[in-house]
Amino acid sequence: MKAIVQTEYGSPDVLSLQEVDKPIVTNNGVLVRVRAASVNAGDWRLMRGDPFLTRLMFGGILKPKIQILGMDIAGCVEGVGKDVTQFQMGDQVFGDLSECGFGAFAEYVCATEAALAIAPTNISFEQAATVPGAALTALQGLRDCGQIKFGQKVLINGASGGVGSFAVQIAKALGAEVTAVCSTNKMEMMKTLGADKIIDYTQTDITKNGQDYDLILDAAAYRSVFDYRSILKDGGTYVLIGGSISRLFQVMLFGSVISRIMGRKLKCLIAKPNRSDLIILKEMIEAGKITPFIDRTYSLSEVPMAIRQIEQRQVRGKVAISV
CATH class of the missing domain: 3.90.180.10 (Medium-chain alcohol dehydrogenases, catalytic domain)
Incomplete structure (x- = not known):
């Protein structure tokens, strides 16, 4: 072969x-x-x-x-x-x-x-x-780490990437109000995927946009997690699923300490491949909830x-x- x-x-x-x-x-x-x-x-x-x-x-x-x-x-x-x-x-x-x-x-x-x-x-x-890899990561990041709930305000950073594009759709399917962060030339894609709000990070600093969120899913972690404190609600959750290796290790090694300092939950997802989640994704695709x-x-x-x-x-x- x-x-x-x-x-x-x-x-x-x-x-x-x-x-x-x-x-x-x-x-x-x-x-x-x-x-x-x-x-x-x-x-x-x-x-x-x-x-x-x-x-x-x-x-x-x-x-x-x-x-x-x-x-x-x-x-x-x-x-x-x-x-x-x-x-x-x-x-x-x-x-x-x-x-x-x-x-x-x-x-x-x-x-x-x-x-x-x-x-x-x-x-x-x-x-x-x-x-399998990207959608399963998005599902577990939102459901297991983020414990997403109906009606919550969710920010997805890196929304136009592989994991992010699935995360936008899955979060919407689970009843969240979704704000997608992407670059200018990818904003039309976010509309297609069903994002409620879209932030062009080349024009707007997402940490200074005057909004706060119940859950932040970061698929493009290239800035300090402390930057997100101002837009994450008390008791809210930040989930890192992709981006800089240094940021990954920051959350893996010091997440619990930083969580206490920030007063918010800080988590890093290690996705766990399994057939049951593949079946869930299959059903969501066949139902037209994600594409x-x-x-x-x-x-x-x-x-x-x-x-x-x-x-x-x-x-x-x-x-x-x-x-």
Whole structure:
């Protein structure tokens, strides 16, 4: 089979399209013919081995242990192990491979049952492949960390990105009043996604706009969390889900201390892939409550170009890979 392979850390130039062995179906494995994948920020961090912590977490101090990147897939089941009970040949599935070895940028992958769910019936493979990582992160950030409630005022920073674009729609579906933060050329996209209010951060400082919020979901954390104190209600919650690594560590290591100082809850989401949340997202998509927004679609051979676009942070919604 064909796959995008890396044998060293570095820029997208270290990625190449190669012929590799097709995966062997294990007893508890599901062989999926990959029809589409999508690119996430985690892909370029693994590609570069930066921050260094990623090398410790996923193995490969000097050279990458994970040689085929990609965590989001959509495709068709072409084989099942003898212990598999949830899927059968021909099923159309989607899923997150981050806990079973990655490998989405390939024609085939062998995944565990827990990583997959039956795909939504009303969208394309490319759209389905953009859902698992980003939409699941948005759902868990709002529901589990943010404990979002009907009628709350929610601010989503980084609303035009992969996670943010799903977060706007999920927050609306859960009954919140949503303010989306984005740049000028992405404001029309926010209207399409259903945001109640839109702030152009190039024109307005969101921390000085005279509004306050019950919940702030920050998918573009590049400023101090203390800056948000003035717009977060007493007892409100700030949830960091993406952005600067230094901000991530600030909240992970000192979140509880900062929470006491600020008088507001400060949380950092570590998303947990699971089939039950994939099923929830499937039902929301089939009900028309959320729709994946794809900036552009690349072929398998163009994965290096797609990752380069993600690194430049100029993406609206998601980038899909048609395999």
